Amino acid sequence: MTVKESQFIEISMDSGKEMHLTRYYIFSPFLRIFHWLMVVSIIVLFASGIVIMTPMSMGEGQYVVLNNWHLSVDWIRNLHFVAGFVLTASFLFRIYGYIINKGDRLLPNIFRMKFWDDLVEVMMHYCLLKYSHKQFLRNPMARMSYVAIYGLIVVEMLTGFAMYFQVNPNGVGSFLFGWLVIPYGEMFLHVVHHIVAWCIFLFAAIHVYMVVRADFMEREGEISSMISGTKVLAHLPDDINDIRDKRGRIIKG
Amino acid sequence: MEGYDSIWDMYKKKGISRRSFIKTCTAMTALLGLAPAMLPEVVKAAEKRLPVVIWLHGHECTGCSEAFLRSGAPLTSDVVLNMIALEYDDTLGAASGEPFENHLQEIMKTYKGQYILAVEGAAPPDPKGGFCMVGGRSFVEEVKEAAAGAAAIIAYGSCAAWGGIQAARPNPTQAVSLNEIIDNKHIVNVPGCPPIPEVMTGVIAHYAMFGNLPPLDNRNCPKQFFGNRIHDTCYRRPFFDAGMFANDFNDAGARAGWCLYKLGCRGPETYASCGNMRWWNGLSYPIQSGHGCIGCTSKNFWDNDPFYTRLPEVAGLGLGNIDKIGAVATGALAVGITAHLATSAVQKRRRDQKELEDEKKAAEEAERMSRGKD
Numbered sequence: 163m164t165v166k167e168s169q170f171i172e173i174s175m176d177s178g179k180e181m182h183l184t185r186y187y188i189f190s191p192f193l194r195i196f197h198w199l200m201v202v203s204i205i206v207l208f209a210s211g212i213v214i215m216t217p218m219s220m221g222e223g224q225y226v227v228l229n230n231w232h233l234s235v236d237w238i239r240n241l242h243f244v245a246g247f248v249l250t251a252s253f254l255f256r257i258y259g260y261i262i263n264k265g266d267r268l269l270p271n272i273f274r275m276k277f278w279d280d281l282v283e284v285m286m287h288y289c290l291l292k293y294s295h296k297q298f299l300r301n302p303m304a305r306m307s308y309v310a311i312y313g314l315i316v317v318e319m320l321t322g323f324a325m326y327f328q329v330n331p332n333g334v335g336s337f338l339f340g341w342l343v344i345p346y347g348e349m350f351l352h353v354v355h356h357i358v359a360w361c362i363f364l365f366a367a368i369h370v371y372m373v374v375r376a377d378f379m380e381r382e383g384e385i386s387s388m389i390s391g392t393k394v395l396a397h398l399p400d401d402i403n404d405i406r407d408k409r410g411r412i413i414k415g
Numbered sequence: 416m417e418g419y420d421s422i423w424d425m426y427k428k429k430g431i432s433r434r435s436f437i438k439t440c441t442a443m444t445a446l447l448g449l450a451p452a453m454l455p456e457v458v459k460a461a462e463k464r465l466p467v468v469i470w471l472h473g474h475e476c477t478g479c480s481e482a483f484l485r486s487g488a489p490l491t492s493d494v495v496l497n498m499i500a501l502e503y504d505d506t507l508g509a510a511s512g513e514p515f516e517n518h519l520q521e522i523m524k525t526y527k528g529q530y531i532l533a534v535e536g537a538a539p540p541d542p543k544g545g546f547c548m549v550g551g552r553s554f555v556e557e558v559k560e561a562a563a564g565a566a567a568i569i570a571y572g573s574c575a576a577w578g579g580i581q582a583a584r585p586n587p588t589q590a591v592s593l594n595e596i597i598d599n600k601h602i603v604n605v606p607g608c609p610p611i612p613e614v615m616t617g618v619i620a621h622y623a624m625f626g627n628l629p630p631l632d633n634r635n636c637p638k639q640f641f642g643n644r645i646h647d648t649c650y651r652r653p654f655f656d657a658g659m660f661a662n663d664f665n666d667a668g669a670r671a672g673w674c675l676y677k678l679g680c681r682g683p684e685t686y687a688s689c690g691n692m693r694w695w696n697g698l699s700y701p702i703q704s705g706h707g708c709i710g711c712t713s714k715n716f717w718d719n720d721p722f723y724t725r726l727p728e729v730a731g732l733g734l735g736n737i738d739k740i741g742a743v744a745t746g747a748l749a750v751g752i753t754a755h756l757a758t759s760a761v762q763k764r765r766r767d768q769k770e771l772e773d774e775k776k777a778a779e780e781a782e783r784m785s786r787g788k789d
């Protein structure tokens with residue numbers, strides 16, 4: 163949606179200063195829906211994965227009370243598989259969003275020297291060596307880390323499906339993913355699946371912290387951006403060109 | 416030993432009837448997992464010449480031969496004496512020394528391109544390393560030479576197929592599997608430590624019968640024997656699904672025969688026939704005897720230790736398995752985040768205060784200036 167200059171919002175800050183804030187429309191519904199489906203499925207996947215690895219015993223003298231919950235390993239495994247398929251489907255959905263909306267394409271510009279300079283600046287900020295950094299729609303460090311998380315999720319999908327479909331080593335699924343079992347054996351996939359799961363979990367923890375922190379320290383509507391798709395910025399962000407359309411217009415919300 | 420041209424030839428020479436010959440063929444058809452309609456093919460195959468087999472031993476414990484000797488159906492004696500012409504096997508051979516080695520050379524020359532090469536054991540790849548010498552020659556050279564003229568190669572046991580215990584950390588001899596030293600040849604992998612006897616004889620019987628190798632999966636293992644996970648064929652699987660586990664080898668669960676997953680069973684990632692064919696003519700198999708599968712048909716299974724925990728430990732760290740390390744990392748992260756949050760809050764406070772002071776100072780300055788003007 164394009165809006166006229168006059169429609170820009172003006173808000174007074176508590177310090178009494180007048181500031182000119184602009185709302186930029188960045189994330190398409192594809193990305194936002196993906197994000198929240200991913201949140202749910204990753205929570206389910208991580209929790210069920212941990213339980214699958216160390217299942218609760220229903221046996222004699224053990225957690226008998228759980229019997230009434232019917233949390234059989236079979237049930238939990240199925241839950242894990244369903245969540246895995248949901249995550250995969252939403253990831254494909256997000257890829258579609260990537261194709262149709264520029265704001266969903268805020269990936270690192272690794273071929274530009276400026277990107278690396280900015281990255282250093284932002285990292286200095288997060289190492290508490292620099293009080294503030296330039297404003298970005300999405301800062302270089304975030305860009306890098308989102309590529310990393312997508313990479314980790316892809317690894318989880320590949321290793322997960324490889325193990326899942328090996329139930330029938332002659333089937334289509336294992337034709338597509340079974341080659342992963344060959345180089346180091348299947349146990350290796352379990353190990354990788356676990357290491358990466360923990361990486362995603364730690365990533366999520368850091369991510370939540372950073373978002374909340376950014377929301378409080380920079381007040382750019384970081385948290386709400388994943389619901390509304392927009393961010394409110396006081397200055398023209400440094401990477402604004404990434405969301406200009408063909409005619410050079412900026413999409414505002 | 417009297418030579419026979421084919422199985423049928425042997426039956427004739429021994430004066431056994433055609434009827435019992437057909438009976439044997441019927442049994443063989445069932446054993447190879449073929450449809451009854453395939454019987455005529457089997458009969459035809461049994462009338463063909465016996466295939467020549469050369470059996471070499473490398474870096475190994477000879478456990479595979481021990482298993483092979485105990486095959487019940489087909490009986491090993493049947494296989495060795497009647498189904499194949501086993502011309503060289505340095506552990507089973509009555510002959511030894513130079514004459515036997517010369518015999519090997521002769522056989523390789525006479526049956527060039529026709530014999531089956533069965534190999535047991537891994538190979539240290541450096542011929543000058545001094546490891547695994549057979550008759551004064553390095554095993555690598557010997558096996559390469561034999562492979563060059565082979566019609567088919569069967570890698571028996573996990574050592575020949577994947578490197579096995581020799582190739583486990585730290586692998587002092589740099590031992591490798593057969594397919595890493597032999598190129599341009601199809602190798603049938605029959606892994607296991609050892610493989611099930613009937614699987615060993617079954618693969619070679621298939622070749623003896625049909626003159627070709629059985630259908631292979633993507634790891635070059637015969638599909639009919641390695642097509643199922645132990646976990647998917649395990650009779651304890653219902654206990655797994657229900658969540659009934661033995662937590663200790665001495666507890667009630669272990670006595671009741673519940674799933675051994677928590678005691679490190681590798682069934683969920685191991686492909687073998689233990690669950691359906693079982694061992695010693697279907698008598699039992701490790702899980703049935705109360706011990707988890709150790710994944711002996713899998714690549715690198717020795718390195719996935721310890722065998723009695725569900726997840727292997729991360730090698731070299733001494734910190735336990737990944738879930739433990741992950742939990743520790745989460746704790747460390749929580750501390751880190753708290754510290755970072757506190758520091759940034761302090762930083763922000765100071766900064767804001769300074770800003771406020773600066774503003775105040777500027778205001779005072781302005782006031783003073785304006786007063787000065789008056």
Ligand code: SF4
Nearest residue numbers: 649652674675680682
């Ligand atoms: S005993 Fe092992 S193979 Fe059998 S169900 Fe349990 S984990 Fe699977």
Ligand code: SF4
Nearest residue numbers: 687689708709710711
């Ligand atoms: S149960 Fe597992 S470890 Fe035991 S023989 Fe079978 S494949 Fe090997």
